[in-house]
Amino acid sequence: MKIPEATVLRLSIYSRYLKQLWEKGVTNVSSGEIAEGVNGTSAQVRKDLAYFGEFGTRGVGYKVRILDKQITEILGINNEWEVVIVGAGNLGSALTHYKGFKERRFNIQAVFDNDENKIGSKINDVLVYSITDMDNFIKENDIQIGIVAVPATYAQGVVDILIKAGIKSILNFAPTVISVPEHVEHRSVDLVVNLEVLTYNLVNKK
Amino acid sequence: MKIPEATVLRLSIYSRYLKQLWEKGVTNVSSGEIAEGVNGTSAQVRKDLAYFGEFGTRGVGYKVRILDKQITEILGINNEWEVVIVGAGNLGSALTHYKGFKERRFNIQAVFDNDENKIGSKINDVLVYSITDMDNFIKENDIQIGIVAVPATYAQGVVDILIKAGIKSILNFAPTVISVPEHVEHRSVDLVVNLEVLTYNLVNKK
DNA sequence: GACTGTGAAGCCATTCACAGCT
DNA sequence: AGCTGTGAATGGCTTCACAGTC
Numbered sequence: 001m002k003i004p005e006a007t008v009l010r011l012s013i014y015s016r017y018l019k020q021l022w023e024k025g026v027t028n029v030s031s032g033e034i035a036e037g038v039n040g041t042s043a044q045v046r047k048d049l050a051y052f053g054e055f056g057t058r059g060v061g062y063k064v065r066i067l068d069k070q071i072t073e074i075l076g077i078n079n080e081w082e083v084v085i086v087g088a089g090n091l092g093s094a095l096t097h098y099k100g101f102k103e104r105r106f107n108i109q110a111v112f113d114n115d116e117n118k119i120g121s122k123i124n125d126v127l128v129y130s131i132t133d134m135d136n137f138i139k140e141n142d143i144q145i146g147i148v149a150v151p152a153t154y155a156q157g158v159v160d161i162l163i164k165a166g167i168k169s170i171l172n173f174a175p176t177v178i179s180v181p182e183h184v185e186h187r188s189v190d191l192v193v194n195l196e197v198l199t200y201n202l203v204n205k206k
Numbered sequence: 207m208k209i210p211e212a213t214v215l216r217l218s219i220y221s222r223y224l225k226q227l228w229e230k231g232v233t234n235v236s237s238g239e240i241a242e243g244v245n246g247t248s249a250q251v252r253k254d255l256a257y258f259g260e261f262g263t264r265g266v267g268y269k270v271r272i273l274d275k276q277i278t279e280i281l282g283i284n285n286e287w288e289v290v291i292v293g294a295g296n297l298g299s300a301l302t303h304y305k306g307f308k309e310r311r312f313n314i315q316a317v318f319d320n321d322e323n324k325i326g327s328k329i330n331d332v333l334v335y336s337i338t339d340m341d342n343f344i345k346e347n348d349i350q351i352g353i354v355a356v357p358a359t360y361a362q363g364v365v366d367i368l369i370k371a372g373i374k375s376i377l378n379f380a381p382t383v384i385s386v387p388e389h390v391e392h393r394s395v396d397l398v399v400n401l402e403v404l405t406y407n408l409v410n411k412k
Numbered sequence: 413g414a415c416t417g418t419g420a421a422g423c424c425a426t427t428c429a430c431a432g433c434t
Numbered sequence: 435a436g437c438t439g440t441g442a443a444t445g446g447c448t449t450c451a452c453a454g455t456c
Contacts, residue, residue, distance in 0.1 A: 004448090006448090009399055012399040012402040016382075043449060046416060046417065047447090049416095055416095057415085057416075057456065058416040058456060060415065076406055077405055083401075090300035094299065098296070100381050104402070177243070177245050187400050187403060189395060191306060191307070192312075195289075195310070196217075196310070198375040198391050198393060199283055199351075200282055201391045203282030237438070249426080262437080263438075264436085265437050267436090415454105416453105416455080418452090419451100420449105420450085423446100423449085425447095427443080427445085428443070429440100432438085434438100
């Protein structure tokens with residue numbers, strides 16, 4: 001069955017919220033309570049979950065721990081993922097430090113850059129390699145995800161190397177549209193575009 | 207008329223692409239060419255633009271410069287916007303260095319943090335202030351946009367201060383759902399959620 | 413009584429296909 | 435002939451409302 005992308009996105013948010021609840025000692029939860037926690041609606045929570053099975057009990061609700069485990073499995077984050085970051089500039093460095101990745105079991109295995117002064121140094125205990133080593137590293141360490149944090153002009157070149165090396169997914173932070181073949185998954189996080197949607201809404205005070 | 211959010215998002219991307227074309231010396235462009243440049247379809251480009259007026263010439267196409275000017279105006283980025291960043295950690299620091307903001311005339315006027323060691327220092331020529339000064343600063347300098355780059359646990363607290371100070375829009379990077387009143391615009395950029403959509407698609411090899 | 417699961421309805425966005433202009 | 439602008443058709447997502455279960 002075709003699952004809306006928006007549903008997948010929300011599942012990730014539900015999962016994080018459920019973890020929070022569990023840490024607070026909450027063991028049972030209703031779709032309405034989840035909805036409240038994530039600024040959604042109870043019908044949507046139920047519909048999102050219903051795509052994948054029946055995880056709750058009618059009249060009762062959901063068990064926090066079990067539901068989170070189910071979602072975690074759906075999202076494919078019950079096991080670990082090996083990640084590399086391309087670009088050791090400010091953004092690449094910040095992403096390498098970002099604690100949220102390790103918490104969700106995304107392991108940053110290497111950073112790549114073309115700046116001689118950075119190669120060989122460490123960022124948050126992760127070694128910085130030359131871009132020329134990237135192809136080899138990805139193949140030898142079975143890296144599945146590449147995060148692109150280089151200037152727009154270099155982005156497509158970097159992406160091409162990642163793809164040739166057999167990467168499966170790309171998360172692009174460069175402010176440009178990148179081209180990837182069918183079989184490679186990719187998403188772009190565009191900081192300026194996000195700001196410009198805000199200004200649009202301000203100017204056209206919706 | 208109600209404009210799809212996806213349309214606004216794409217307008218920002220068209221604008222960047224048009225600027226690129228102009229710098230390459232291209233003066234005229236068709237909807238098909240724009241579509242190719244941004245991985246879209248020509249019908250969608252035309253429909254997106256048609257929401258706002260008739261900017262092209264039938265049988266001919268669009269004038270690059272003029273079209274970009276129109277889009278720029280629609281997005282409200284023909285004038286400058288004053289921005290503050292909350293959080294002087296790795297992410298806040300990277301955002302303060304980010305060149306893409308200034309290029310699009312978003313001016314970062316201040317960074318706020320609660321770490322005594324950071325207050326008074328400069329990040330990329332921008333002064334770091336105490337969070338306790340934030341309310342005042344926003345009011346006195348007529349700041350319209352606040353970027354939140356603090357840990358999840360502090361995010362809502364920071365957001366509340368921003369709102370009380372009269373901020374109009376918030377771009378949130380904290381990995382948590384934030385609550386804001388109706389009249390304040392906000393968007394969240396969630397790094398982990400983006401990665402988890404990738405893993406979902408890998409595991410469920412769509 | 414409370415809450416889930418779900419078909420149906422409603423709403424929104426994208427794509428189609430063609431009339432209209434140059 | 436080439437390309438825009440746009441109503442109509444399609445497809446996809448969200449909301450509604452209620453039957454089913456505890």
